[in-house]
Structure formats: structure tokens, C-alpha cells
Amino acid sequence: MNKIVLGILFIGMTFLSGCAAMKSANPVDRKDLAEESSVVVVRPNRYTLLGTQSVRDYLEVVYEEMAVNQAGYPIVRVGVRNKGGEHWWDLRAPDFTLYAQAVFYRDPVAGTETRSAPLYKTNKQPFPMKRGETTDMSFTAPVKGARGYQVIFSEN
Amino acid sequence: MNKSGWIGIAMALLLLAGCSSPKVSQHGQISPDEDVIEGGLSSNDIRTMAEKMGPQILSIPEIANNDGVTRIAIAPMKNSSRFIIDMNIFMKKLRLELSRNSGGKLRFFSQNNGTGTRNTILKNRQEEEISAALDQLAEQIVNLPMVQNSAQPIKMAILPVLNVNFVKMNVDSFAAMLRSKIVERANGKILFLIPGAEQGADYYLTGQFIAESMKQEGIVNLPDYINMMDERIKKGESLDLYDESPASVGNNNTGNQLNIVNGDLRGRYPSLFNQLQLSANLREIPNVTKKFNAMLVKSDGKLAVWEKMITLEKKITDGTENANFILSGEISGLSKRDGRKQSDYLLMTMQLVNPVSNEVLWEDGYEVKKSSQSGTVYQ
Numbered sequence: 001m002n003k004i005v006l007g008i009l010f011i012g013m014t015f016l017s018g019c020a021a022m023k024s025a026n027p028v029d030r031k032d033l034a035e036e037s038s039v040v041v042v043r044p045n046r047y048t049l050l051g052t053q054s055v056r057d058y059l060e061v062v063y064e065e066m067a068v069n070q071a072g073y074p075i076v077r078v079g080v081r082n083k084g085g086e087h088w089w090d091l092r093a094p095d096f097t098l099y100a101q102a103v104f105y106r107d108p109v110a111g112t113e114t115r116s117a118p119l120y121k122t123n124k125q126p127f128p129m130k131r132g133e134t135t136d137m138s139f140t141a142p143v144k145g146a147r148g149y150q151v152i153f154s155e156n
Numbered sequence: 157m158n159k160s161g162w163i164g165i166a167m168a169l170l171l172l173a174g175c176s177s178p179k180v181s182q183h184g185q186i187s188p189d190e191d192v193i194e195g196g197l198s199s200n201d202i203r204t205m206a207e208k209m210g211p212q213i214l215s216i217p218e219i220a221n222n223d224g225v226t227r228i229a230i231a232p233m234k235n236s237s238r239f240i241i242d243m244n245i246f247m248k249k250l251r252l253e254l255s256r257n258s259g260g261k262l263r264f265f266s267q268n269n270g271t272g273t274r275n276t277i278l279k280n281r282q283e284e285e286i287s288a289a290l291d292q293l294a295e296q297i298v299n300l301p302m303v304q305n306s307a308q309p310i311k312m313a314i315l316p317v318l319n320v321n322f323v324k325m326n327v328d329s330f331a332a333m334l335r336s337k338i339v340e341r342a343n344g345k346i347l348f349l350i351p352g353a354e355q356g357a358d359y360y361l362t363g364q365f366i367a368e369s370m371k372q373e374g375i376v377n378l379p380d381y382i383n384m385m386d387e388r389i390k391k392g393e394s395l396d397l398y399d400e401s402p403a404s405v406g407n408n409n410t411g412n413q414l415n416i417v418n419g420d421l422r423g424r425y426p427s428l429f430n431q432l433q434l435s436a437n438l439r440e441i442p443n444v445t446k447k448f449n450a451m452l453v454k455s456d457g458k459l460a461v462w463e464k465m466i467t468l469e470k471k472i473t474d475g476t477e478n479a480n481f482i483l484s485g486e487i488s489g490l491s492k493r494d495g496r497k498q499s500d501y502l503l504m505t506m507q508l509v510n511p512v513s514n515e516v517l518w519e520d521g522y523e524v525k526k527s528s529q530s531g532t533v534y535q
Contacts, residue, residue: 007163071220073211099189120257123203124189140211142257156190 030113038110039064039078042154055098055155058084062134066149074146076102076139080153082129093131099124099154102139104146119146124154195528196239197487197502202249205504205522210253213508216518218481219262227263228254229479229511237489237502246485246504265475275472282469287333289466293450294337296464297361300452303345312338313349313357315453317365334361334450359461360453368445368471445471481517482509499527 041056062079069075078100084093104120120141127135139151191198213219219226230251233243254262266274297303303310314331328351335348338361349357446469452462485506492499501523508518 003163004159007166011166069211069215070217071215073215122207123200124187125204125207126200140208140215142211142214142253 028115033115034111034113036110036150038108038149039080039151040153042152044155055096055153057087057090058082058093058096058129059098059153064151066147068144069140072144074104074141074144074149076104076149076151078137078151079134080127080129080137081134082131084131095128095130096155098127098129098135099156100127100137100139101125101152101154102141103150103152104141104143105148105150106145108148109150110148119143195498195526196500197241197524197526201502201504201522201524202246205246206249206253208522209250209506209520210257212520213250213254213483213518214258214262216508218517222261225263226261226481227265227479228481228483228508229265229476230267231482231484233484234486237487238491238500239487239489239502243487246487247483250483250506265479267474267476271474278470278472286468289448289468290334290337293464293466294334294341297338297450297452297462298341298346300462302461303342306345309345309347311347311349311356311358312361312452313354313359313455314351315354315360315362317363317448330448331361354455357455360455361450362453363448363450365468366447366449366465368447443471445469479511482511483507484509496529497527498529499525501525 039061041054041059044054046053060081060083062081064076064078067075067077080098080100082093082095082098085091101124102122103118105118106116109115120143122139122141125137125139127137129135137151139149186192188203189200191200230247233246235241235243251264255264314335317331331351338346339348349355354360445467447465447467449463449465451460453460483506485504488503488505490501502525503521503523505519505521507516509516
């Protein structure tokens with residue numbers, strides 16, 4: 001079989017593979033999952049060649065803790081400071097609104113390659129971030145039994 | 157270019173085709189936490205407030221340490237802000253949050269929804285209960301020793317029932333139903349005189365309708381009342397039922413009270429008649445528990461030899477009398493405007509109150525300040 005026939009065969013097979021009615025969804029990379037911490041920032045809407053435009057650049061986590069209140073409901077407290085930009089291409093320090101969502105899990109999530117369904121998930125709550133200030137966020141789950149959590153920050 | 161080159165280019169193009177991004181669309185749907193319009197209260201505020209306050213309410217010792225069910229009545233929220241919004245939406249979201257996560261420990265009352273259907277169901281059930289109560293009454297009368305031990309059939313006459321206008325029941329139908337149920341069970345041991353006849357009766361079957369209320373009822377059985385008034389007018393008597401003097405009367409009819417005072421008797425009659433016809437208050441059936449006290453009276457001596465009270469209708473309530481707490485709230489606002497710029501500070505406060513002691517068990521607030529360039533209009 002000559003090269004032309006092989007090439008046509010290869011191209012045909014490539015197109016045919018797109019004709020499958022169903023395809024499996026991609027499983028999460030377990031290594032990536034294990035590297036996630038308990039406070040994460042979602043990726044920005046877009047990237048540029050001069051670095052990411054993620055709000056992550058402006059944030060630093062001052063503290064994070066998990067406790068239970070007197071009734072036994074889990075509480076997650078996170079302190080986040082708006083430190084502003086610290087790159088040569090972005091030295092701004094604007095005030096902005098940060099949205100935070102707390103997800104409560106039965107077991108701690110940091111460092112684990114598997115993730116169970118959450119026990120409770122709050123809505124995305126807005127927090128005005130003033131330049132230089134630490135914003136204290138507190139999330140209480142109305143369900144008991146959570147020992148793990150993940151707080152997710154996003155710009156909107 | 158040779159053939160291999162063309163194949164290489166084709167393969168490279170195919171590989172690059174894999175770099176295209178997927179076509180996605182929101183189809184006009186956005187998350188309830190998002191808002192495309194700035195300023196004013198948003199769905200995110202409602203959700204955030206409910207999700208912050210829900211766990212707090214569940215954590216109150218009076219609720220968290222209560223092994224049983226805690227019942228909460230919801231009071232309408234007060235809106236003191238400049239925004240014209242559906243105030244129920246706050247309470248609905250908070251109630252949803254609490255109901256969803258309380259595991260049945262918290263219960264709320266359906267204070268508005270389905271009231272008409274519920275009333276219809278309760279009325280239908282009450283009719284069945286009245287029929288069952290009449291069965292029970294007839295059974296007891298038939299099985300009375302004086303009936304069972306009598307050698308001769310007992311003759312009974314039905315006397316008019318008292319206080320009919322309290323409950324606005326069709327007393328003739330009521331008496332006929334009871335009489336019929338007694339006759340069905342008596343096997344000839346009880347004979348009834350024709351309606352209206354009393355002579356020759358051994359016993360009178362009568363009774364009294366009782367309304368479980370200390371409030372003076374404004375109910376008027378219109379046809380009976382008009383006939384009675386007509387007769388009084390013909391006799392030149394007062395229209396005041398409690399006034400036996402032939403003094404002239406007028407009327408000072410306010411609210412539910414029928415209060416007859418001095419005036420021209422015949423001249424006032426048409427206006428009184430009109431008032432009775434037009435006043436919904438006077439014809440409204442009072443929502444109270446209504447009972448019937450049946451009495452068997454011996455014709456000689458007029459002694460009641462047997463009495464039995466049955467419930468005809470139970471007062472229909474919305475159930476909030478069983479509430480352990482009242483959940484209420486208020487939205488207050490402070491708004492500023494300069495040209496197109498404006499800002500709104502909004503404070504939403506919620507309270508949980510003990511209805512008996514009127515103590516505030518829990519209170520919290522959610523505050524937010526929004527700025528915008530144009531006015532927000534809620535639709």
C-alpha cells in the first residue's frame with residue numbers, strides 16, 4: 001500500500017472518530033486534584049501573553065480555619081487580604097468585589113486525589129475587598145458532619 | 157511539493173483543527189447569584205441573606221436543643237426602603253433554606269396558599285362529622301332507659317331550637333335529620349307528633365345552638381329577623397329586642413352591633429331593612445366553634461331529663477395558635493442621589509420572637525451598599 005492510500009486512510013479514520021454518538025467525559029486529573037488547596041481561585045476568563053489576569057494576583061490568604069458552633073454546625077472562616085498587583089506589568093491595587101463560595105465535604109479535601117459529593121454548598125457571596133484590608137469571611141453550613149471544606153474565589 | 161509534503165500539511169491542519177474552542181452558549185440563563193444590572197437589591201442578596209441566617213436560626217439553643225418539632229409562624233416583612241419589591245421573596249427563600257436543612261425539625265404554617273381549598277375540605281369533613289354526631293345522638297336517645305323500658309311508644313314533639321341565628325343553620329332541616337335518624341333506630345318505640353304540634357307529647361326534643369365565643373355575634377338570620385321586626389312594627393313595639401317598652405326607635409347601626417336608639421319607628425324601618433340587606437358583617441357566619449346541646453324535656457314539669465352536647469363545626473384557624481415562634485423582618489434603606497450617581501444602603505433585619513412572652517430570641521441583620529449610575533426599577 002503506498003503512502004497516498006495510507007494518508008487517505010489516516011484522514012478518514014480521523015474524521016470517523018468524530019462520528020461517535022457518545023463520548024466519555026474527561027475524568028479529572030487526580031494529581032491536579034490532590035494539589036488543590038482548601039482555598040482556591042478559579043481561572044480567569046482569559047489569559048494574555050503578559051501573564052494571567054486572575055484576581056489571584058491581588059489576594060493573599062491571611063488565615064483559614066474550620067470549627068463547629070455551639071449547635072454543632074460547621075463554620076469555615078477565611079481571612080483574605082487585598083494586597084494589589086506585585087508584577088512589573090501590573091502594579092495597580094484596585095478595590096474590587098470578590099465572590100466566595102464555601103463547599104463543605106465530609107472529609108478534608110486538601111491533598112486527596114478523590115472527592116466525594118459535597119454535604120452543602122453556599123451561594124457565591126460578594127465581599128467588597130478594600131485595598132490593604134483583610135476581609136473576614138465566615139460560612140456556616142446548616143448540615144452537620146462536615147470535616148472538610150473548600151472555599152472558591154471568583155471575580156463574578 | 158511532493159506527495160509526502162501534501163500529506164504532512166494535511167495532517168498538520170487536522171491536528172490544528174483540534175485546537176478550536178468549543179462553541180458554548182448560556183441561552184439567556186445566568187446563575188441566580190449573578191446580575192447584569194447594577195444597583196438595588198439583587199437575587200444574590202436574597203440568597204446570601206437566607207444562607208447566612210438559616211444556619212443561625214437552626215443554631216439557636218431553643219431550636220437546636222429541642223428534640224421535638226418547632227413551629228414557626230411568619231409575619232409579613234416590612235419594607236421601609238425606597239424599593240417597591242415583593243417582600244415575600246425574602247421569607248420564602250429563608251423558609252426554603254430552613255425547611256430544606258432542618259430535617260423536619262422546623263415546620264411552617266401555610267398562611268396564604270391553598271386557603272380556599274383547605275376551607276372547602278374542612279367544611280366537607282365537618283358535614284360528615286355533623287352527620288356522624290347526629291347518628292350518635294339518635295343512638296343515645298333511642299337507648300335511653302325511659303325509652304327502652306317504656307311499655308307504650310313514647311310521643312315526642314320537636315320544639316324550636318334556640319339561638320339559631322348564632323350559627324345560621326337551617327334548623328328545620330337539622331331537626332328533620334335528627335328526627336329521621338331517631339325514627340330509623342327506634343323500631344316504633346318513639347313516635348313524633350307532626351311539626352308544630354305539641355299537645356299530647358310525653359317529651360319535647362329541643363336544644364340550643366352554642367357558639368364558643370365571648371364576643372357578641374353580629375349575625376342576623378335575615379328572613380326571621382325581618383319577619384320578627386315586621387310583627388313588632390305592626391304591634392307598635394320597639395325594634396330593640398331587649399326593649400319591651402313601646403318607645404319610638406331609630407337606629408345607630410355601627411360595625412357589627414345592631415343598636416336601636418330613639419327615632420321614628422316606621423320611618424326608620426326601610427333604612428334598617430336596607431342596612432341588613434347591604435351589610436356583609438351582619439350576615440357573615442362567625443368563625444367560631446359551634447355546638448348543639450340536645451335536650452329531652454318532660455312535657456309535664458318542663459324538666460330536662462337528658463342532655464347531650466355535640467360539636468357541629470370547629471373554628472377554622474390557620475394553625476398559628478400552635479406556633480412556638482414568629483419570624484418577622486424589615487428592610488430599611490438609606491438612599492442618596494447626585495445627578496445620575498446614586499447609592500443605596502440597605503439593612504435587612506430578621507427577628508425570631510416568642511409569641512407568648514414577646515421576647516426577641518434571635519435577631520440579625522444583613523447589610524449591603526450598592527452604587528449605580530441609573531435607577532433600578534423592579535417589575
